[in-house]
Amino acid sequence: MKNTKKLLSQSVIAGLTALVLPLAVQAKSDDNMHQLYQDNCASCHGADHGGYLAPALNADTLKGRSPTALRSLIMTGSFDTLMPPFYGRLTDDQIRGLVSHLQKTPKLDNPAWTIDDIKSSLKVYVKDESTLPDKPTYEINSMDDVIGVAARGKYGRGEGSKAVFINSTTHKQIGEVPTVTAAHIIDYNPANPRWAYVKTDTAEIYKIDLYSMKAVRSVKTGFNGPGMGVSRDGKYIMAGSFVPHNAVILDADTLEPLKTFELEGVDPDGKMVTSDSGMVIGTPYDDIFAIALENAGQVWVVDLKKDQDFPVTKITDVGRHLHDAFLTHNGRKLMIASYDDSIVAAIDLKDRKIIKKLEAGCVPHVGGGSAVKVDGRTLGFGTNFGDCDKTVVSVWDLDTMEVVKQIPVSGGTESPAAHANAPYVAVDIISKDRRARTVQLIDKKTLEVVKTLDVGGHAYFPEYSADGKFLYVSAGYSGDEVVVYDSNSLKKVASVRMESPAGIFSHGRVKYMTRGLSPDEMEGAK
């Protein structure tokens, strides 16, 4: 009775407040909607409403869209994309509230995330690392045989979101580490095989002990952005964000931030801009990081000299909207994709200048890139989204920096996989129809597509096992499995179930630098 009275009087007060202060109530509901957006949508659509893996959702981009259509899209999700159904997860009122909130919210300014914010976000899960086992707690011949898969989870967060590790000789799962939001990038420490680093969609970096399959520490480096690299000595990590426009160097051991960089500069059209961070890469060639400033069209080379406060050499006018890259020639040359002028720029990291800009199809996205030695030549393979009529994979001679061939493929592509011991270069077809289920295989010698594999789901991110005997492919969303093929016969040999798998990262990458090269390539670098 007492309670009822209390509730009643509360609701009377609430009712009165609503009458008297409609603005205050409105503001409160917007606060709730803002929180709902941050908790359910922001990791893909951007904490600033500016888009990330998924489109920007703000007053501008949603202008004139039917609220009813938006509501049903949120309820059912979108079949050909990562967008999951929110029916049953959010109430109808919440969905309606979100739609109206989004249609009147402008793209927000970049929220600040300073070195102090990064410092205070550090979490330690294992205080004393000497308590960890000194060898793997599972059966494995070489740590190079570990393959890591970024399992997104259907909702990009929650129980399904984790880094899953597989023994690539037995195709059995050997461990998994929950990451709260979707795992995006997995990198390995080149100096110590036990450490892996996982970056999530919301820019947390987890330091993972592969021997015990446990997260040891984590730190939040920003709000989103995939950029992460590890230095050749395994002492530093560099991470770059889309939101906010900065990058940070971390101590790879403690994950403590050492220095942040504001990403801004004059773009190739002469305009001063602040910039998203594209790829960040460490190289076996030198104690440096290279980082792409996407919008400024610059590549910065950061010398890992702590006593000199990490000096930067800026290479300007590289291209319009830079994104990802791969290394060649012992890690001295960097091949970086430029979306808007459809080139891949070759950069010499020793002289710190552009060697040449090469034709690269339409909207090149090289993923992890691939390079193979064939008949004395080193050939680089470049995938591209192919948002035009021409859907090709570009092949470049990386010694002479000439285009060798543009191989017609059945659609847009996102990531090429190659291995010194495997006969084919695999590319994932991403065009949003039945082709998205497929991966095409290019013969290294003839440079022709020789086979199309129907993997199912939305097949992407092919990767070879470290020994080159097996090809791993994510069947992605609506596939929910990683499918394993024999590299020579292309027969399916195994399947590993997980929720919405995406990027696949072999531990072997630390040995061969760029996929497709032999570990011998690295000898000259040391």
Added chain:
Amino acid sequence: MRIFALSSVLIASLAVAQSASAASIYAGHAIAASTCAQCHGVTTPSSGAPFPPLAGRDAEYLKSALKQYRDKTRVSDIMNNIAGSLSDNDIDNVAAYYSKLKP
């Protein structure tokens, strides 16, 4: 997606032509992937999803539930619409697919 839907229809009609009574799990898989998987998963739903798993459920139960959703004797905003697009054959096939799947 259209090609996919079309090919699943083709597969379904081929399966029917071969044997009028036997349900095809291949055709069922195609329907599952194009119609059900978004919520229920092609094998299991997301661990974070509020949707029931279908793998290993009794085929007769799945068929009767889908038919009830289709004729709206069982009411659900979403399922009434989705089941409304399925033929008797589709229902037989997709029920065969999920019922034979290991949970």
